[in-house]
Amino acid sequence: xxxxxxxxxxxxxxVLLRITxxxxxxxxxxxxxxxxxxxEKGFPFYPGEKLTFQLKWTFVPAGEGxxxxxxxxxxxxxKAYHFVMTARSNSFIDCFYKVRDRIDAYTDIEMTHTIxxxxxxxxxxxxxxxxxxxxxxxxxxxYSTPENAREPIDLLTGSFDPLSAFYYIRLFDLKExxxxxxxxxxxxxxxxxxxxxxxxxTLKLAIGTYDTYLIEPEIKHVGGVFEKSKNAKIQxxxxxxxxxxxxxxxxxxxxxxxxxxxxxxxxLGKR
Numbered sequence: 681x682x683x684x685x686x687x688x689x690x691x692x693x694x695v696l697l698r699i700t701x702x703x704x705x706x707x708x709x710x711x712x713x714x715x716x717x718x719x720e721k722g723f724p725f726y727p728g729e730k731l732t733f734q735l736k737w738t739f740v741p742a743g744e745g746x747x748x749x750x751x752x753x754x755x756x757x758x759k760a761y762h763f764v765m766t767a768r769s770n771s772f773i774d775c776f777y778k779v780r781d782r783i784d785a786y787t788d789i790e791m792t793h794t795i796x797x798x799x800x801x802x803x804x805x806x807x808x809x810x811x812x813x814x815x816x817x818x819x820x821x822x823y824s825t826p827e828n829a830r831e832p833i834d835l836l837t838g839s840f841d842p843l844s845a846f847y848y849i850r851l852f853d854l855k856e857x858x859x860x861x862x863x864x865x866x867x868x869x870x871x872x873x874x875x876x877x878x879x880x881x882t883l884k885l886a887i888g889t890y891d892t893y894l895i896e897p898e899i900k901h902v903g904g905v906f907e908k909s910k911n912a913k914i915q916x917x918x919x920x921x922x923x924x925x926x927x928x929x930x931x932x933x934x935x936x937x938x939x940x941x942x943x944x945x946x947x948l949g950k951r
Contacts, residue, residue, distance in 0.1 A: 723791070724850050724923045727751050727761070728947030731926065733940040735767075743769040743779060745940060747846075747926075749947075753786065755795045760786040763843050779803050785843040791851060797841035797867065812841065812867030823867030836863035836870050849875060850924040854893045856880060874898040883917055883928055885941055890927050892917040923948065 726749065733745040750762040762784065769779040780802040786795045797812040813822045820832035821839070840848055845864045852860060858877040863870055875897040883890050895916050917928040925948075929940040 724925075725749060725847060726947065726949040728949065730944075730946045731942060732944040733929070734943045736939045736941075738937060741770060742773050743767065752789065755786045758795055759789045760795050761789060761791070761844075761847070762786055763847055765843055777804050783843050785841050787840065787844040787847070791844075791848060793838050794841040794844050794865075797843070810867070812865070814839070814841075814865075821865050821867050821870065830867070833865070833867070833870060835865055836872065839863040839865045839870055842866055846926075849895075850918070852924070854895075854918070854920070854924060856893075880920055881917065885927060887927075887942055887944070890917075891920040892927060893920050893924075 729747075729749045731747045733747075735742045735745055745767045746765065748764045748766075750764055753760055753762050763786075765783045767779055767781045769777065773779070782800045784796075784798040786797070787793070788795060793816065794814050796814065797810075799808075799810040801808040801810070809826055811824050813824075814835065815822065815832070816835075818832075819835045819837075821835050822832045823830045840862060842864060845862060848862060849860055852858070854877050856877055856879055860875045860877075861872055863872050865871075875895055878894040878896055881892055881894050883892050895918060897914055897916075914931045915929070916926055919925045919927060925942075925945065927942040931938045
């Protein structure tokens with residue numbers, strides 16, 4: 681039997697999954713290893729950390745997103761963290777819009793700038809492989825696909841890719857009214873944005889109860905459904921401890937409310 685969905689429903693679900701787990705949209709505008717090394721630097725995360733989120737559009741389960749830190753690697757002669765984000769739609773959504781996305785980001789072990797960024801996009805009929813090389817000898821970033829390479833763009837000092845920017849924000853001792861700024865580049869542009877720490881709040885989730893900080897990133901540089909939505913907002917809650925671990929993400933746009941909640945956290949190491 682063929683399942684047919686209304687065009688509006690297809691469109692709304694496409695929006696949810698195209699922002700590739702709400703986290704992707706958030707970190708995109710946060711413009712802003714060995715376990716021993718991380719501990720020595722006081723970093724709040726370790727290789728081996730794996731955070732799994734359940735994604736919903738309104739009350740409809742739509743898929744799963746995972747943030748993971750793989751073992752450190754040497755990229756272009758520089759020792760680097762390897763951050764990975766994957767997103768996949770569930771079997772129900774697969775019937776009409778299958779998503780299997782993966783982002784790999786490599787950042788120097790001191791967490792001062794990105795070295796390499798790769799994105800493998802598999803959404804519906806869309807298949808796209810992107811590589812962004814960060815050339816710090818010349819302060820340039822080059823965006824390329826197997827079919828085409830763009831002209832390099834200028835980089836601001838200390839620029840991160842969208843995924844690494846998420847981990848960068850976890851380095852801060854958060855407090856209410858703190859404003860975090862950082863340059864970020866996806867290879868197409870390099871801009872500076874802001875993230876605002878709004879308040880401290882206790883959240884009760886299925887996985888447990890957490891003391892958190894609510895963070896709202898500036899979204900004026902985000903296009904698509906966010907640009908078209910009046911009073912659009914993105915919110916992320918991170919734990920109010922040394923981990924600064926994300927536990928909930930929510931966005932409000934014209935087509936409805938999107939939510940991602942943490943359902944599993946492993947490989948956290950000792951704290």
